[in-house]
Amino acid sequence: MIPRCVTPVCALSALRPEQGVAALLPDGSQVAVFLTHEGAVHALDNIDPFSGAAVLARGIVGDRGGVPVVVSPVYKQAFDLRTGVCVDSPSHSVAVHPVRVRDGVVELT
Template sequence: MTTAPETTDLQVQLRLAEGWFTVCDLHRLAPGRGVAALLPDGRQVALFRDREDRLYGIDNRDPFTGAPVLARGLTGTADGRPFVASPLLKQRFDLETGGCLDDPSVSVPAYRVRQRAA
């Protein structure tokens, strides 16, 4: 018998300069929706989990408005690339690289994310 990921003790971790930082339990991330988390230095990260259980992390600040809102954006794919569209001006950000799909001169920091047993 296998156990669904939501009932196990899996944690989501981000790679920061100092090492891996535990953000939350995996069951806190609903597929297709974002969650904002506070990092130790005061920045915010937007975390996403897709329907195939892949995890993504990008900065939560929309560079076009300065508002910390990317975690509340709509997710989708364009040319096979996962993205989140800002809820304010609708620019799309690649969840793997942080690059803006609508303006290649703009990007947000992207983080390596993993799930680990608690």
């Protein structure tokens, strides 16, 4: 079995509830990392598929019918933080990255 690569992103203490942080990964891609008020950490691709802009980390984090979402600041589509699916247009989505917190550090796994 090939071990998964673990990528440290930031200290958990660098995250503020309901605000995103963008991180550049070693392969040049970007992720948007979010901490909810409930303490859950989520990571999605940072590129908005509707505009092509790297802006999801700057989106508004909230709740849409019990679903934790980030709303893109460009065209205002909401993306489920758990699945990456656009709740306004389910045929569109962004990749979700597995994330964990270990020893106070947010890591992509």
